[in-house]
Amino acid sequence: MRRTAAALLGALLATLVIAGAVLGLAGPSPTQAATQAATQAATQAASGQDEDRRVVRVGTEGTYPPFTYREGSGEDDLTGYDIDVIEAVADEAGWDLEFVESQFDAIFAALDSGRIDVIANQISFNPERDARYALSEPYTYSQGVIVTRSDDDSITSLDDLEGVTTAQSSTSNWAEIAREAGADVQTVEGFAPAAELLAQGRVDAIVNDNIAVLDYLNTSGSDEIKIAGEAGDEGSEQVLAFRKEDQALAEEANAALDALREDGTLAEISESYFRADVSVPDGGDADLSGGREGRTTWEAVQDTAWPMFVAMVKITIPLTVVSFAIGLVLAVAVALARISRSRVLAGLARAFVSIIRGTPLLVQLFIVFFGLGQIGIRLDPFVAATIALSLNVAGYASEVVRSAILSVPKGQFEAATTIGLDYRQTLRRIVFPQAARTAVPPLSNTLLSLTKDTSLASTVLLTELFRVAQVSAGANGQYLALYSVAAVYYWVLCTILSVAQTRLEKRLDRYVA
Structure with missing residues (x-):
């Protein structure tokens, strides 16, 4: 049995190596590297890019209009005030930009782990951020405001927030202001979801940028919420955020911003969005009336249904298939290790199962993607999601496989x-064919759960099915309709898998007397 246990350990290691090769964890060979470099050079030449121009990865939310969003469907290009500003900075500084969309609460983790080089997402200046990051000069000046329900006149200043509940992005400057005022802050992923919670009476107030609020009121036409007062006397200054070690890059951005302010480019961009120059203090009151138009529910669904389907086919389904296949192989290896006579293998297997089942999948995703990134292991989003999901499947499915094997009578051995x-x-020849009949139903449940869990991959910069729905809903506020469409897609996928499970069970039953 010790020889068998050693063989099992070797098989497990071999599986990991093969999976790493398939998913691209291994570095390219010199020949592959040369080919990739030649291909990249050809692409740059074809697109008119200069090889000497630095590629700067820009982290942005993509769901925070009018600063960063996608108009219409998830297939449209990123647009917004911040997008125009960073593109103007790039032209002036000689950068080529690569946009990376992220939920706001994960955007600083992406910067810390080296996934992006700069955040362009209305990052407010504060001493804590200044101490930790290399911040640019301010390029936007705005006023914080307090938003309440239209029929609520009890909250008009920060002093009135003591003991009330507000909805904020957890890492935003506005969340800290609300906390300091004594509010109970509930975390949301953007202003539009916060406004919806406020309109439904689930929170009492919101503290946010007056420009974002004006855009929401203009676009949605909502009369359920209102600006009830200012969030203090001091305004807010928005900056670009870089890592401390990229101080030189921040200085390039500052030089570009100075030039753009001097030649009037920043003022022109600002006037086109706000009819005021928000790039300087006291540049006028922003006016967003007559700007972006809201979209009807039917228009939002029409624009987003196809991009959601494409994301399902390109990301959600492949991620499910690959993760389940790798996870199942690992599950069998872990199950056999648990029932082996080797105390070392059995102990390691028990520890693995305990860790995987005892920690949330979202935490596992963040450790693999953001955590490893901080120690120099920067995995592609699809690869990182696959690893985390595969390990999660292995942790749960191994117990299913183990119980199925143990259900086979010892007399068979x-x-x-x-x-x-x-x-x-x-x-x-004997155990696995019999254990399969027992294991198929619970393993099918694991597969169904995995299919739905792929929606968490949006937190690690992967634009899968649900992320497309989030982006579109963030731009037009049609949460019920778009999230319902996403739910239908997931339901159809799970229904197909359930039908396949039934057919597989019937096929396996043919071998039973």
């Missing part, structure tokens, strides 16, 4: 020995 079968042959 003894009978196999009497006819000359060794341990591996017994597993392959």
Whole structure:
């Protein structure tokens, strides 16, 4: 049995190596690297890019109009005030930009782990951020405001926030202002969801940028919420955020911002969005009336249904298939290790299962993607999501496989020995075929859960099915309709898998007397 245990450990390691090769964890060979470099150079030449121009990865939310959003569907290009500003900075500084969309609460983690080089997402200046990051000069000046329900006149200043509940992005400057005022801050992923919670009476107020509020009121036409007062006397200054070690990059951005302010480009961009120059203090009151138009529910669904389907086919389904396949192989290896006579293997397997089942999947995703990124292991979003999901599947499915194997009567092992079968042959020809019938239903449940859990991949910069719905809903506020469409897509996928499970069970039942 010790020899078998060693073989199992070797098989497990081999599986990990093969998975790493398939998913691209291994570095490219010199020949591959040369080919990739030549391809990149050809692409740059074809697109008119200069090889000497630095590629700067810009982290942005993509769901925070009018600063950063996608108009219409998820297939439209990013647009907004911040997008125009960072593109103007790039032209002046000689950068090529690569946009990386992220939920706001994960955007600083992306910067810290080296996933992006700069955040362009209305980052407010504060001493804590200044101490930790290299911040540019301010390029937007705005006023914080307090938003309440239209029929609520009890909250008009920060002093009135003591003991009330507000909805904020957890890492935003406005959340800190609300906390300092004594509010109970509930975390949301943007202003539009916060406004919806406020309109439904689930929170009492919001503290946010007056420009974002004006855009929401103009676009949605909502009369359920109002600006009730200013959030203090001091305004807010928005900056670009870089890592401390990229101080030189921040200085390039500052030089570009100075030039753009001097030649009037920043003022021109600002006037086109706000009819005021928000790039300087006291540049006038922003006016967003007659700006972006709201979209009807039907228009939002029409624009987003196809991009959601494409994301499902390109990301959600492949991520599910690959993660389940790798996870199932690992699950079998872990299950066999748990029932082996080797105390080392059994102990390691128990520890693995305990860790995976005892920690949330979202935490596992963040450790693999953002955590490893801080120590120099920067995995592609799809690869990182696949690893985290595969390990999660292995942790849960291994117990299913183990119980299925143990359900086979011990007499089957003894009978196999009497006819000359060794341990591996017994597993392959006797045990696994019988255990499969027992394991299929619970493993199918694991697969269904995995299909839905892929929606968490949006937190690690992967634009899958649900992320497309989030982006579109953030731009037009049609949460019920778009999230319902996403739910239908997931339901159809799970229904198809359930039908396949039934057919597989019937097929396996044919071998039972």
